[in-house]
Amino acid sequence: MTTDNTSTSTDSATAPDTAAELRVQQLDPHSLLVDANVRHDTRADADLVASVRDLGVLVPIVAVRTADGRLRVRLGHRRTLAAIEAGRPTVPVVVTADETVGDAAEVERLVTQWAENEHRAGLTTAERVGVIAQLAAFGISPTQIAKRTRVKRGEVTAALAVAGSDLAQAATVRHDFLDLAQAATVAEFEDDPEAVKALVLAARGGQFDHTAQRLRDARAETAERARVADELRTAGMTVIDRPGYGDTATDLQRLTDTDGVQLTADNHAGCPGHAAYVTTLSGYVTPGAELPTSDDAGTLDDPEDSDEAGNQSQPVWRSWIGARYVCTDPAGHGHHDRWATSESDADRKKAAEMDEGEREAARAQRRDVIESNKAWASAETVRRTWLRALLTRKTAPKGSAAFLAAALAHDGTMVTGAGGNQLAAELLGCTETAGYGRSTALAGLVEQAGEARALTLALGQVLAGYEECTDRSDWRTVRPHTARYLRFLQSCGYTLAPVEQRACGEQPPPDAPPAEDEASGLDEPEAANAP
Numbered sequence: 255m256t257t258d259n260t261s262t263s264t265d266s267a268t269a270p271d272t273a274a275e276l277r278v279q280q281l282d283p284h285s286l287l288v289d290a291n292v293r294h295d296t297r298a299d300a301d302l303v304a305s306v307r308d309l310g311v312l313v314p315i316v317a318v319r320t321a322d323g324r325l326r327v328r329l330g331h332r333r334t335l336a337a338i339e340a341g342r343p344t345v346p347v348v349v350t351a352d353e354t355v356g357d358a359a360e361v362e363r364l365v366t367q368w369a370e371n372e373h374r375a376g377l378t379t380a381e382r383v384g385v386i387a388q389l390a391a392f393g394i395s396p397t398q399i400a401k402r403t404r405v406k407r408g409e410v411t412a413a414l415a416v417a418g419s420d421l422a423q424a425a426t427v428r429h430d431f432l433d434l435a436q437a438a439t440v441a442e443f444e445d446d447p448e449a450v451k452a453l454v455l456a457a458r459g460g461q462f463d464h465t466a467q468r469l470r471d472a473r474a475e476t477a478e479r480a481r482v483a484d485e486l487r488t489a490g491m492t493v494i495d496r497p498g499y500g501d502t503a504t505d506l507q508r509l510t511d512t513d514g515v516q517l518t519a520d521n522h523a524g525c526p527g528h529a530a531y532v533t534t535l536s537g538y539v540t541p542g543a544e545l546p547t548s549d550d551a552g553t554l555d556d557p558e559d560s561d562e563a564g565n566q567s568q569p570v571w572r573s574w575i576g577a578r579y580v581c582t583d584p585a586g587h588g589h590h591d592r593w594a595t596s597e598s599d600a601d602r603k604k605a606a607e608m609d610e611g612e613r614e615a616a617r618a619q620r621r622d623v624i625e626s627n628k629a630w631a632s633a634e635t636v637r638r639t640w641l642r643a644l645l646t647r648k649t650a651p652k653g654s655a656a657f658l659a660a661a662l663a664h665d666g667t668m669v670t671g672a673g674g675n676q677l678a679a680e681l682l683g684c685t686e687t688a689g690y691g692r693s694t695a696l697a698g699l700v701e702q703a704g705e706a707r708a709l710t711l712a713l714g715q716v717l718a719g720y721e722e723c724t725d726r727s728d729w730r731t732v733r734p735h736t737a738r739y740l741r742f743l744q745s746c747g748y749t750l751a752p753v754e755q756r757a758c759g760e761q762p763p764p765d766a767p768p769a770e771d772e773a774s775g776l777d778e779p780e781a782a783n784a785p
Contacts, residue, residue, distance in 0.1 A: 278314050280344040283337040286317060287326040292367040298336035301404050306333065307340035308402075314346040318353040326353060328363065329370045379416075379437055380426040386410055387417035412438035419444045429454050439466050446473075463640075464751040467632040475628075478575040479532045482547075486577055492529040494582065499613055503529065503580045509589040517589065519548060519579045525589075527582040535576040538569035548577045573631070629753040630726040638721065640748050641681050645714040649706045651746040654713050661716050665735045674719030681721075682714055717743075729756040 288296065298306075315330030325347065327334055337345045353359075377385070382405075389399050396414065400407040412434040416422045419441035426437045436457050443449040449469050456465035486493050497503040506517040515521070522528050530548075539545060581589055608616065644651070661669050668674075679693035700711050720739035728736045737758045744750050752762040 276348055276350065278346045278348055281325070281347045283334050283342065283345045285325065286315070286334050286345075286347070287320070287324055288331045288334050290326060290328075290363065291331045292364060292371065293331065296331045296335060298332050298339060302332060302336045303339045304404055306336040306342060308404075310342060311337055311345045314348045316348050316350055318351050319349055320353045325349060328366065378426070378430050379432055379434055380423065380430070382434065383413045383416045383423065383426060383437070386413040390414060390417075409434050415441045421447075421450060425450065425454060429457070432457055436462055443469060460749055461751065463636045463749070464629075464633055467636045468629060471628065471632045471635070475575060482532050482575055482577060486530055486532075491577075492582075494529050494531050494580070496531045496533055497580065499608075499616070502584070503527075503531075503582045504584045504589075504591065506579045506581065508591050508593055509581060509584050510592050512588055512590070514590070514592075516592075517581070522579065522581065525581060525587050527584065527587050528579070529582050530577040530579045532575065533578050534573055535578070536571065536573045539572045540569055545572070545574045546576065548579060626729050626753050626756070627726050629751060630729055633751040633754050634724070634726075636751070637743070637748070637754075638681065640743075641714075641717060641721065642683070644746060644748075645682050645710060645717075647710055650709045650713045653742070653745060654709060657742045658712060658716055660738065661720070664738065665720070668723050668735060669716045669719030671719060671722065674722040675715060677722045678715040678718035681718055682711070729753045732757065732759040 311330075311333045313330070313333070315334055316328045317325040317330075318328055320326050328350070334345065386399055386403070386405075389403075390396070394402070396407060396410045399405070400410045403410075415438040416426060416434065421444040422437050422441035425440045426432050432440065432454070436453070439462075440450055440453055443453065446469075452465055452469065453462065456462045483493050494503060506519065506522055509517045509522075511517060511521075519530075535546070535548070537546070581587060584591065675692050675696065679696040682696065682699060684693055684695035684699070696711075696715070700708060703711055717739070720735065724736055724739070740750060740754050740758055750758070755762045
C-alpha cells in the first residue's frame, strides 16, 4: 500500500485493479458519502472528535467508488464525521473497488460492516495501566498524560497507583473486570491479601464501593484502637480486653463505693482493680469540640442544654473510639453494683446461666448488631458520596417528580427540616460556614437555577431531608420513609449495601466464601504471569 499526499478530491482517484495497487489518498472528508451504514447512530462522541482534532484520523477510511464517480464510505463513518466536526481539511482514504449493486453486494456490505464494528476490543485495564506508566517513565507529567490521551486526571492518578503495586497489577491481569479506580483501591490494600480477595469478589458481585469503605473504616478503627490503647498504657493504665459473659470486670458506671458514691476514673484510680478497655463510644457532642476520651460520668453533652435558637453549638450524635473504665474485681475491692436489684441485673444473671448454645446465640446476635452498625456507618459514607455526584447533574433522574410528590405527601415535615436543608447545602457543594438553620447559599443556588436544574436542587433538598433522618438502627426494623428513600436511590443507579437491603425488608444472603479460582493467586504478584 502506498500513500499519496497530493490528492485532495475524488476526481483523481481510480479504482485499483488488484490489492497490491491499494494506496492511501488524502481527501476532503466533506466529499465522502456516509449514507450506508449498519449503525443507527453514527454521531461521533466528544472524545473521538477531540482525538481526531489533536491527532488526525489514524486508521484510513475504506471507501468504494460509485457509478457517478463519488466515494462512499464502507468502513469509518464515525471517523469521517469526527474529522468534519473537528475541522480536519483531509483524511486518509483507501479506495478498494468500484461499488456493485444487487442483493449479493448488499449482503457483503452488511457482513463487512458488522465484522468491522462487532469484533473490536478496547484496551484492558492492565494495558491502560501499562501505557500510562510508560508515558510517565518518559517524563510526561500526569496532567500532560491526561491531556494527550483524553483520559481524566483521576484515572491517570489511579493508573500510576496501580503501576506502583505488583499485587494490583497482578489483579488487573487475572481479573479483567476490574476498572482503574477499583484496581487503585486494590493497590491501597496491597499489604492485606485477604482485603484484596474481598475487593475482587465485591467487584464481580457489584458491592465494590461498599466493601472498600468497610475495609477503610475497619483499618482506621484498628489504628485508632491501637493509638488509644498505647496512650492508656503510656499513662500507666492496665488495658484489658472487653469483658464478656461471666467476667468479673464491671464498668465503673455501675459501681459505687461503700458510701454509695458513684465511681469514676478519677476517684477509682487508686484501686488495685482499676483498668480500662478500648471500645466504641457514642453520645451527643458539640461539632468542632474535642471528643471525650471516655464515657465517664459528665463528659458528654446533653442535647437539652443546647441553644434553643439554634446555632453551631447544637450537639449531634457521634460515635468514636475511646476508653471505658472498669474494676476487675469489684466485690473483692468493696464496691457495690448500684443496679444489683434491677431487672437488667436479673437478666444478666440469666445470661451467665445460659448453656453454651444459648451463649453462642447471644454472642452471634451481639456480633450482628456491632457489625451491622459499622456497616451502616460505612454505607452512609458511600451513599453520601454517591449523592454528591448525583446532584451535579443538570437534569434530575427519571421519576424524580413522582418521587418528590410522594415524599411531600407522606413525609412532608420530615424532608423539609432545617437539618436536611443544611445537609443539602453540603451535598450540593455550598461552602458557607453552616449554622443550625436555613442555608443562604442554597437559597442563592435556587435563585440562579434554570427550570431543569431547579428540579435537581429540589430533589437534593428532599433527599437530604431523608438522609438526615436515617439512623444506624434503620436496618433493625423496616421504616417506610427509609425504605422509600433507599428504593428511589436504587432506581437511580445506586447499589444498596446488604445492610441497606435489610432496611428495605430484604434478607440478603450471607457473604459466600471465595471461590477457589477467584481467591487463589491474589497474594502473589507473580500470578500475573501464570498460565
